[in-house]
Amino acid sequence: xxxxxxxxxxxxxxxxxxxxxxxxxxxxxxxxxxxxxxxxxxxxxxxxxxxxxxxxxxxxxxxxxxxxxxxxxxxxxxxxxxxxxxxxxxxxxxxxxxxxxxxxxxxxxxxxxxxxxxxxxxxxxxxxxxxxxxxxxxxxxxxxxxxxxxxxxxxxxxxxxxxxxxxxxxxxxxxxxxxxxxxxxxxxxxxxxxxxxxxxxxxxxxxxxxxxxxxxxxxxxxxxxxxxxxxxxxxxxxxxxxxxxxxxxxxxxxxxx
Numbered sequence: 001x002x003x004x005x006x007x008x009x010x011x012x013x014x015x016x017x018x019x020x021x022x023x024x025x026x027x028x029x030x031x032x033x034x035x036x037x038x039x040x041x042x043x044x045x046x047x048x049x050x051x052x053x054x055x056x057x058x059x060x061x062x063x064x065x066x067x068x069x070x071x072x073x074x075x076x077x078x079x080x081x082x083x084x085x086x087x088x089x090x091x092x093x094x095x096x097x098x099x100x101x102x103x104x105x106x107x108x109x110x111x112x113x114x115x116x117x118x119x120x121x122x123x124x125x126x127x128x129x130x131x132x133x134x135x136x137x138x139x140x141x142x143x144x145x146x147x148x149x150x151x152x153x154x155x156x157x158x159x160x161x162x163x164x165x166x167x168x169x170x171x172x173x174x175x176x177x178x179x180x181x182x183x184x185x186x187x188x189x190x191x192x193x194x195x196x197x198x199x200x201x202x203x204x205x206x207x208x209x210x211x212x213x214x215x216x217x218x219x220x221x222x223x224x225x226x227x228x229x230x231x232x233x234x235x236x237x238x239x240x241x242x243x244x245x246x247x248x249x250x251x252x253x254x255x256x257x
Contacts, residue, residue: 070114071099073231080244081229082109086150091226095119095206097146098233100199102208104216107224113216116191118178118207120146121200125232125240127171144203147173148232148240154225155218165221167206167228175217175228177210 070078074096081087081094091112093104097119104112124145147168153175156166164174178187190198191209201207208217220226232240 070094070101070103071096073237074099074101074103076237077229077231077241077244078103078105080241081105081227084243086243087227090224091220093226093228095146095228095230097148097231098196100196102206104220106220112220113212115208115212115216116196116199118187118190118199118201120144120202120204123200123233125149125234127168127173127204139203146202146204146206146230147171148230148235150241151228151230152225153221153228155221165217167230171204173204173206175206175208175213177213178207 069075074094077094081092087105087107087109089107091105091107093102095102095117100117100119101114102117103114106112122142122144124142125148127145127147128140128143149168151167153165153167155163156169158164158174162176164176167173167175178191180188185201187201187207190201191207193199229241231237238244
């Protein structure tokens with residue numbers, strides 16, 4: 001399983017509210033037991049010392065790819081997953097909250113697509129206790145976070161029989177197409193803007209363009225589970241992803257990608 005650098009670099013260069021609360025959207029018809037959708041403990045990830053001690057950034061290093069490429073942190077996690085096979089040969093995606101970007105890969109580790117995303121309006125890497133059981137109106141602004149971590153994601157149904165990709169079912173964090181019913185929020189315009197500064201608007205869910213959701217996310221995750229890696233913004237990568245082997249992903253300045 002190896003990332004194809006040429007295709008990846010070329011692709012990255014080219015380039016709701018009601019669903020985000022369990023109280024406003026009690027999930028139904030989930031199919032598999034809820035426990036299968038819970039975040040895996042970091043100890044379950046592959047971190048074998050038998051992995052080759054190579055620089056996984058080497059195949060991706062291209063100074064001319066910046067500034068349109070992924071952040072240094074996203075590159076580290078992508079390469080770690082590819083080197084360690086931490087995704088277990090199922091589709092995976094890496095979500096960078098700070099850059100408001102999503103990178104999607106198939107089960108073999110081939111880059112499939114990238115898109116902008118809307119994430120929780122509050123800065124933070126943890127979900128507030130019980131937030132998944134609250135009505136949207138009862139979720140305080142400081143609790144509207146998109147949690148960081150490694151999650152096993154699977155399609156299921158939410159309130160109104162709407163199908164969403166449940167990322168963290170217990171806290172009602174899902175990925176779904178951007179909802180534009182509240183015109184005052186300008187969610188579509190936020191997705192289309194060139195800066196990530198206005199992409200903090202949701203109650204914690206991840207909103208992506210409808211076309212990307214239908215053409216990339218649905219085909220890859222339908223009929224299978226997948227792994228979603230959400231990068232932290234207030235804590236180090238090694239603290240959130242305990243199996244992450246820093247020796248395999250040496251730090252590289254953002255401008256050197």
